[in-house]
Amino acid sequence: MNRILTKLKEEKKLLSIYFSAGYPNRNDTTSIIEHLEHSDVDMIEIGLPFSDPLADGPTIQESSTQALKNGMTTELLFEQLKDIRKTVSIPLIIMGYFNPILQYGVEAFCKKCEEVGIDGLIIPDLPADVYHREYKTIFEHHNLINVFLITPQTSEQRIRYIDSISNGFIYMVSSASVTGSNSGFGEAQTTYFKRIANMNLNNPTIVGFGISDKQTFTQATTYSKGAIIGSAFIKFLKQHSIAKIPEFVKAIKN
Amino acid sequence: MTEIMIYNINDKGYYGEFGGAYIPEMLYPNVEELSQKYLAIMNEASFQKEFNQLLKDYVGRPSPLYFAKRLSEKHNTKIYLKREDLNHTGAHKVNNTIGQILMAKSLGKTRIIAETGAGQHGVATATVCALMGMQCIVYMGAVDIERQAPNVARMKMLGAEVRPALSGSKTLKDATNEAIRDWINNPTNTHYIIGSVVGPHPYPDMVARFQAVISEEIKWQLKDKEGTETPDHVIACVGGGSNAAGAFYHYLDDTNVNLIAVEAAGKGIHSGESAATSILGREGIIHGSKTLLMQTNDGQITEPYSISAGLDYPGVGPMHAHLYKTGRAEFLAVTDDEAMTAGLELSQLEGIIPAIETAHALAVFDKKAFKASDIVILNVSGRGDKDLQNYIDYFKL
Numbered sequence: 001m002n003r004i005l006t007k008l009k010e011e012k013k014l015l016s017i018y019f020s021a022g023y024p025n026r027n028d029t030t031s032i033i034e035h036l037e038h039s040d041v042d043m044i045e046i047g048l049p050f051s052d053p054l055a056d057g058p059t060i061q062e063s064s065t066q067a068l069k070n071g072m073t074t075e076l077l078f079e080q081l082k083d084i085r086k087t088v089s090i091p092l093i094i095m096g097y098f099n100p101i102l103q104y105g106v107e108a109f110c111k112k113c114e115e116v117g118i119d120g121l122i123i124p125d126l127p128a129d130v131y132h133r134e135y136k137t138i139f140e141h142h143n144l145i146n147v148f149l150i151t152p153q154t155s156e157q158r159i160r161y162i163d164s165i166s167n168g169f170i171y172m173v174s175s176a177s178v179t180g181s182n183s184g185f186g187e188a189q190t191t192y193f194k195r196i197a198n199m200n201l202n203n204p205t206i207v208g209f210g211i212s213d214k215q216t217f218t219q220a221t222t223y224s225k226g227a228i229i230g231s232a233f234i235k236f237l238k239q240h241s242i243a244k245i246p247e248f249v250k251a252i253k254n
Numbered sequence: 255m256t257e258i259m260i261y262n263i264n265d266k267g268y269y270g271e272f273g274g275a276y277i278p279e280m281l282y283p284n285v286e287e288l289s290q291k292y293l294a295i296m297n298e299a300s301f302q303k304e305f306n307q308l309l310k311d312y313v314g315r316p317s318p319l320y321f322a323k324r325l326s327e328k329h330n331t332k333i334y335l336k337r338e339d340l341n342h343t344g345a346h347k348v349n350n351t352i353g354q355i356l357m358a359k360s361l362g363k364t365r366i367i368a369e370t371g372a373g374q375h376g377v378a379t380a381t382v383c384a385l386m387g388m389q390c391i392v393y394m395g396a397v398d399i400e401r402q403a404p405n406v407a408r409m410k411m412l413g414a415e416v417r418p419a420l421s422g423s424k425t426l427k428d429a430t431n432e433a434i435r436d437w438i439n440n441p442t443n444t445h446y447i448i449g450s451v452v453g454p455h456p457y458p459d460m461v462a463r464f465q466a467v468i469s470e471e472i473k474w475q476l477k478d479k480e481g482t483e484t485p486d487h488v489i490a491c492v493g494g495g496s497n498a499a500g501a502f503y504h505y506l507d508d509t510n511v512n513l514i515a516v517e518a519a520g521k522g523i524h525s526g527e528s529a530a531t532s533i534l535g536r537e538g539i540i541h542g543s544k545t546l547l548m549q550t551n552d553g554q555i556t557e558p559y560s561i562s563a564g565l566d567y568p569g570v571g572p573m574h575a576h577l578y579k580t581g582r583a584e585f586l587a588v589t590d591d592e593a594m595t596a597g598l599e600l601s602q603l604e605g606i607i608p609a610i611e612t613a614h615a616l617a618v619f620d621k622k623a624f625k626a627s628d629i630v631i632l633n634v635s636g637r638g639d640k641d642l643q644n645y646i647d648y649f650k651l
Contacts, residue, residue: 051554103553124278149279
């Protein structure tokens with residue numbers, strides 16, 4: 001069974017951490033993943049760097065740009081990950097924009113993902129209908145779960161559609177924003193979280209965007225299965241060594 | 255049975271294999287709303303009436319179709335210039351911004367955002383926002399803000415806020431990214447006025463339809479002058495491709511008309527400093543559209559170069575990618591030097607100082623021979639006032 005599905009069955013709120021592969025240094029990728037696993041993180045999103053990350057705020061843009069400057073490529077990422085399953089057992093998801101995947105070849109990319117032990121993909125600019133029409137069978141053939149996003153503006157009808165084509169979890173964007181906005185959650189978010197919870201979707205939701213600390217993690221997971229932290233973790237990596245990762249995770253989970 | 259080739263957009267939002275809407279879910283409601291409504295709104299009688307009235311009274315349309323006698327003699331063919339340079343704000347860009355501001359009003363939007371490279375589209379957007387009393391925010395690369403001070407001042411004078419794009423190479427591509435991020439952050443009250451036939455469907459088609467007034471006028475103007483609606487060639491420069499889309503539009507399916515798209519070769523197509531997207535690009539996704547774009551083997555979008563700020567975009571509109579791929583249009587690439595020479599030539603033969611973008615199209619006459627009897631239409635996309643400093647530096651004037 002896909003590791004994501006197994007993880008989602010656990011009776012607890014899940015913490016997923018995003019980072020950009022090849023940042024802060026080119027060869028930090030596997031070390032960061034291993035430290036996250038040892039810190040009891042539940043799931044990891046490995047960011048495939050892109051020159052033009054439309055849905056990301058300044059922090060992730062900057063880490064993505066730096067990773068590219070460090071010489072990060074798709075091929076290199078797979079090279080770095082080739083033995084990752086010898087040391088890491090939690091679900092690993094690659095989050096990346098569609099163009100680098102398209103250039104690698106969607107089929108070849110999915111095949112590589114399966115070989116190194118990737119469980120799912122999040123591709124923000126691959127629309128649900130195009131995925132469904134052109135790529136679904138390839139993803140499924142390689143045992144990859146594709147994760148779709150919903151936002152506070154997504155209509156109920158479309159949420160139902162996305163739920164119907166999802167097979168894992170739904171990535172619930174917390175507010176109308178790019179990643180890394182840090183204003184905390186207010187009444188509007190709580191109402192939105194409750195609204196989605198009351199829809200009784202087939203797939204659990206995991207909240208992303210705007211989660212940076214214990215408080216926002218708790219707020220986000222009150223009505224959902226888990227939450228994803230990205231920008232706040234990247235800021236931490238900018239200032240602290242990889243060895244300190246357990247401290248970052250502990251501050252959120254305790 | 256031969257398959258009938260369709261050069262215009264299909265009902266799925268694609269030109270052949272190019273186009274579509276490769277957008278994050280955050281943009282879906284806005285883009286979908288536009289996609290569902292744009293044709294109905296554009297076809298409303300009241301919309302048409304207001305659009306045409308503004309094009310006439312405010313922009314100054316129809317723009318003249320001018321027989322360039324001395325240029326024709328020099329190149330031994332019959333050259334007509336479509337004078338988009340005479341429009342209010344000095345270029346074809348305003349045809350689109352007039353259309354889109356009316357679209358924004360119909361959609362009930364109150365806040366306008368736009369991207370700009372050299373500032374021409376930014377000025378055209380700031381102009382229509384002033385006209386309609388709408389809030390206007392223009393994203394412009396920090397590097398371009400430095401290079402294009404007069405246009406920044408014009409936008410400010412028109413009441414727009416100019417926000418620097420500080421990411422990436424700090425030019426047009428990054429300004430577009432920032433505008434898209436703004437739209438993600440402001441999903442309900444904001445309309446994004448894209449400046450060219452790029453971006454997710456329905457933008458390429460909507461912008462092309464607003465610019466199609468160019469070829470619509472050419473048809474009856476040429477009929478008046480030559481007794482035919484059909485020229486032998488239509489030439490236009492292509493960055494994103496909006497002036498070319500407008501000049502080609504009504505001739506797309508008439509294969510008797512040779513369409514010539516001119517891209518910027520910068521310092522030479524293979525010099526590493528070029529913006530000849532169709533020739534150098536590969537199929538990929540940029541700004542929500544599947545098209546031809548300049549990129550690394552790894553799919554990272556690269557930075558183009560041209561002396562013309564309006565042509566250095568790493569992608570090209572999906573319509574043009576399709577015209578290139580099918581061979582419907584002839585694509586030529588013109589270097590900085592060839593363009594500057596042609597710009598000076600038009601100035602001195604006809605008393606018209608063209609924008610450097612247009613000068614690229616003009617350089618075709620030195621690269622390609624036309625028959626003496628050929629009727630050649632060249633779209634003068636903009637005037638050269640904005641480029642004076644470039645001309646001064648280049649020719650040591």
